[in-house]
Amino acid sequence: MKDSFQNHVDNLFREMLQFHKKEPGRRVWENIEKELDKENKIALANKSKRGLKKISGLVLLSFFLSSSLLYYGVHLVLQERSVIAVNIKKSGTGKRTLKPIKSFPNGLVSIESNHTAKPHFIPGIGIEITDPNFVFLNMIHSPVSLGADFIPVITKDQVFQSMTFPVNRPLSLHPFAGEHIIKLQQPKFRDKFSITPYFSQEFAGYNFTDNDITAPNGKEIEKAERNIFSASVGVYFNYKINKRWMLQTGFSYSWSRSIMDSSQSYAVMNASGDIAFKLNTASGFSFLHSPPFIVPMVGDSMATAKTHSELHYITVPLVLSYRIPMHRFTLLAGMGMTFNVLTHATLETDIYGANYKQNESEIPLRGLKKINLGLLIKTEIQYPLTSKMVVSLISSFKNTLGPINMNSSSLSAYPYNFGIGAGIVYLF
Amino acid sequence: MILKGQNIGNIDLKRLIAGCLAKDRSCQKEIYSVYSPAMMALCMRYTKDRQEAEEVLQDGFLQMYRSIQQFKNTGTFEGWLRKIMINCALQKYRRKSDRFSTVTISEELNYLPSVLSVLNQLQEKELIRLIQSLPPACRLVFNLYVFEGLKHREIAQLLEISEGTSKSNLFDARTILKKQIRKEFKIAK
Known part of the structure; x- marks a missing residue:
């Protein structure tokens, strides 16, 4: 009975409702019509987009073909290294990050859309993503310089063609890039060499050791004498060994002027057997001219006024530096040696007695080594100004490795100085 | 046209x-x-x-x-x-969270002739209303079984439920229909 009831219920519902019809409300069709209109509009817009994409594709293709040929011509004429640099500008931030390139095994390069690669750069075609949906392609026809952190400095006048295409399209829009247009040549001097003319103000001092206990000791001289001006001007020749290491050499001319308080000079017999007043300074000694009408005897003394001394050196540095890119800046930390050649050492003072005063100028300083070696520790903070010019703030510490005095001197002086300067790095 | x-x-x-x-x-x-x-x-x-x-x-x-x-x-x-x-x-x-909520029906079916006779007299509109009064899960299974002629295995597959649940839902649907008829037409047990 149970089954028959179920069948009866099922059959009844089926028979009664199988072909049952019910009129829907009028608004159902109205809603459907609205939706269909909306969809038609979207479809039309999509169709237009597709049409535009096709046209853009054709324009893009013709652009690439023409620009590729143009670039190839420029490339041949200028004999430059090809460049592919992807420069991404995040919308709103204004920051630009250099993005990747890919080298093919045969030495050709192609653009890839992988943004995970480390910032890298090869100097001709830059791609700049200025909008999340579009890639902006710049073609650059002149050398692109390395900035402080390996980002090429690209100026407007270097861009000779540019265009935009959707970022989600595979970057295979340069179909002949690998074959005909972008060929990496062996790097020339570019990126490897640079020069840095610089000027540095220095703050100098001396460390002393006494060799003769009968002579004025170092402490006394240190108290009496102080450096009043020291500076260097020179040029560094920079050679980039690799991405991180740099070898720097060059030359510089440095001069140092010191002043010594009034002191006594004593008459001694010099090497040639003459008796003369000897004036000791931190950096050497001088024999002063005797005042008129005075024949000095050994042990006589004479007062001197304030004494100015000057030392001039030509220095050849050799420094190994490590490059640390920090955003737009690059920090160089280096250590090396200096070969210092003494070119000029004089002093100037006034001698005076009870009834006379005499000026002594350009008196040669004696007892100094002609050549000495020094230690150089320096740092540079570089910031790119243009594609070829980088400004550099230089700080340095120099200390001679041995005394600047000859062994016979009663005093050994080890000069040191801290320098702060600025230079302009010119990239070849 | x-x-x-x-x-x-x-x-x-x-x-x-x-x-x-x-x-x-x-x-x-x-x-x-x-x-x-x-x-x-x-x-x-x-x-x-x-x-x-x-x-x-x-x-x-x-x-x-x-x-x-x-x-x-x-x-x-x-x-x-x-x-x-x-x-x-x-x-x-x-899309509804309570899509297959189960209905517990403890009442034992009594297939009284009076219910059948009432059912026979019902119009399409009332039958639809009866179906609409079913819980969603029961309504779906009832429709698929009675009108589309699907087997429980097919219903289970379509609704992503077990075959047993499908059978149970159909049983519940029928029970509820009977209860509704009895209630609305004041038929004694």
């Missing part, structure tokens, strides 16, 4: 389908006029009220217009449209 709810021949149907493919609004409206009453009745059975039925109907027709190029002449157009409507109804219930 085909009248509302009228049966149409193959030639007319092909013309209407071609028109719908070309997004011809008059053809779209004609095909709606022909099939909407039957589909509305179907939607009424699968939903709890008229408003919901119209929503399903609207979704179903839009779905049909969007995918009409997928219709192959292997079956009837109406059969294809029914499947679309049922799918839309199923989607609507899948």
Whole structure:
């Protein structure tokens, strides 16, 4: 009975409702019509987009073909290294990050859309993503310089063609890039060499050791004498060994002027057997001219006024530096040696007695080594100004490795100085 | 022009389908006029009220217009449209969190002749209302089993439930229907 009831219920519902019809409300069709209109509009817009994409594709293709040929011509004429640099500008931030390139095994390069690669750069075609949906392609026809952190400095006048295409399209829009247009040549001097003319103000001092206990000791001289001006001007020749290491050499001319308080000079017999007043300074000694009408005897003394001394050196540095890119800046930390050649050492003072005063100028300083070696520790903070010019703030510490005095001197002086300067790095 | 709810021949149907493919609004409206009453009745059975039925109907027709190029002449157009409507109804219930809530019915069935006699006298409208009064899960299973002729295995697959649940839902649907009839028509146990 149970089954028959179920069948009866099922059959009844089926028979009664199988072909049952019910009129829907009028608004159902109205809603459907609205939706269909909306969809038609979207479809039309999509169709237009597709049409535009096709046209853009054709324009893009013709652009690439023409620009590729143009670039190839420029490339041949200028004999430059090809460049592919992807420069991404995040919308709103204004920051630009250099993005990747890919080298093919045969030495050709192609653009890839992988943004995970480390910032890298090869100097001709830059791609700049200025909008999340579009890639902006710049073609650059002149050398692109390395900035402080390996980002090429690209100026407007270097861009000779540019265009935009959707970022989600595979970057295979340069179909002949690998074959005909972008060929990496062996790097020339570019990126490897640079020069840095610089000027540095220095703050100098001396460390002393006494060799003769009968002579004025170092402490006394240190108290009496102080450096009043020291500076260097020179040029560094920079050679980039690799991405991180740099070898720097060059030359510089440095001069140092010191002043010594009034002191006594004593008459001694010099090497040639003459008796003369000897004036000791931190950096050497001088024999002063005797005042008129005075024949000095050994042990006589004479007062001197304030004494100015000057030392001039030509220095050849050799420094190994490590490059640390920090955003737009690059920090160089280096250590090396200096070969210092003494070119000029004089002093100037006034001698005076009870009834006379005499000026002594350009008196040669004696007892100094002609050549000495020094230690150089320096740092540079570089910031790119243009594609070829980088400004550099230089700080340095120099200390001679041995005394600047000859062994016979009663005093050994080890000069040191801290320098702060600025230079302009010119990239070849 | 085909009248509302009228049966149409193959030639007319092909013309209407071609028109719908070309997004011809008059053809779209004609095909709606022909099939909407039957589909509305179907939607009424699968939903709890008229408003919901119209929503399903609207979704179903839009779905049909969007995918009409997928219709192959292997079956009837109406059969294809029914499947679309049922799918839309199923989607609507899948979106609801309590889509397959179970109903506990402890009452033992008593198949009294009086219930059967009342059922025989009911009109279509009342039958639809009875179906609409079922819980969603029961209503779906009842519709699929009774009207679409699906087996419990097929229903279970379609609704992603077990075969046992499908059987249980059908049993519950029948029990609830009986209770409703007894309650509404004041039939004694």
